Amino acid sequence: MRVAVRCRLPGTFRQGNVAGLPALVGPHKHSRRRSLRLPRVVIRLRIPKVGFRARDWLQRRPVSLVTPWEGNVRMAVLKPWFRVGSGGRVFMEPTAAALRRFAPGALAGPVPALRELARMVVDGEAALAPLEFGVLAFTGPSQEPLTAADRELFWRAFQAPIFEQCRGPHGELLAYECEAHEGLHLVRESAIARMRGWVLVDSSCPCGTSTPRALRAQARFAAG
Numbered sequence: 225m226r227v228a229v230r231c232r233l234p235g236t237f238r239q240g241n242v243a244g245l246p247a248l249v250g251p252h253k254h255s256r257r258r259s260l261r262l263p264r265v266v267i268r269l270r271i272p273k274v275g276f277r278a279r280d281w282l283q284r285r286p287v288s289l290v291t292p293w294e295g296n297v298r299m300a301v302l303k304p305w306f307r308v309g310s311g312g313r314v315f316m317e318p319t320a321a322a323l324r325r326f327a328p329g330a331l332a333g334p335v336p337a338l339r340e341l342a343r344m345v346v347d348g349e350a351a352l353a354p355l356e357f358g359v360l361a362f363t364g365p366s367q368e369p370l371t372a373a374d375r376e377l378f379w380r381a382f383q384a385p386i387f388e389q390c391r392g393p394h395g396e397l398l399a400y401e402c403e404a405h406e407g408l409h410l411v412r413e414s415a416i417a418r419m420r421g422w423v424l425v426d427s428s429c430p431c432g433t434s435t436p437r438a439l440r441a442q443a444r445f446a447a448g
């Protein structure tokens with residue numbers, strides 16, 4: 225700990241050991257009487273910077289997990305972004321054994337994590353019962369896209385429908401796939417600006433929801 229000593233005399237400032245105090249005590253040059261003025265001692269504790277930024281923390285607060293299913297779903301979430309309801313669990317470090325014990329009815333996670341788990345199930349390295357509900361596959365501006373090969377692999381491994389959800393860098397939902405599996409519904413139209421590789425379409429979705437929808441740019445191009 226370092227101690228800073230400041231006395232009332234103008235221009236006098238010393239940083240060091242308090243043993244030097246008596247030398248600072250003396251008459252003030254403007255005072256009429258020769259009197260002693262005790263120095264004001266300021267002790268400063270040096271506190272290390274902890275690097276905590278409230279804004280970062282607020283941006284990383286848990287977000288709601290939006291699912292296409294009603295009621296309590298035994299959901300295993302492979303990403304620590306989310307606030308899950310009763311019945312669900314966030315796996316900070318998912319292992320095949322822990323997932324098997326949990327026996328999820330649905331899975332949610334980024335594509336690479338799902339891909340790794342699916343490969344283990346298909347190769348017989350991990351055992352997981354077929355999912356009752358389905359898979360939420362997270363993609364996003366800074367994440368890997370969900371390919372047709374991924375969908376096939378996930379279907380073989382989990383034997384349940386796959387729903388893509390495009391999410392921002394802090395897990396916030398930008399767009400989601402519905403039961404019709406015809407592109408993604410945008411949470412708000414402006415979200416398309418953050419979805420690289422997607423284009424806005426103006427046709428209505430077979431599911432009947434009229435919110436703005438996006439298709440993969442290649443898919444849109446192939447469809448003419």
Ligand SMILES: [Zn+2]
Nearest residue numbers: 402404429431
């Ligand atoms: Zn739809």
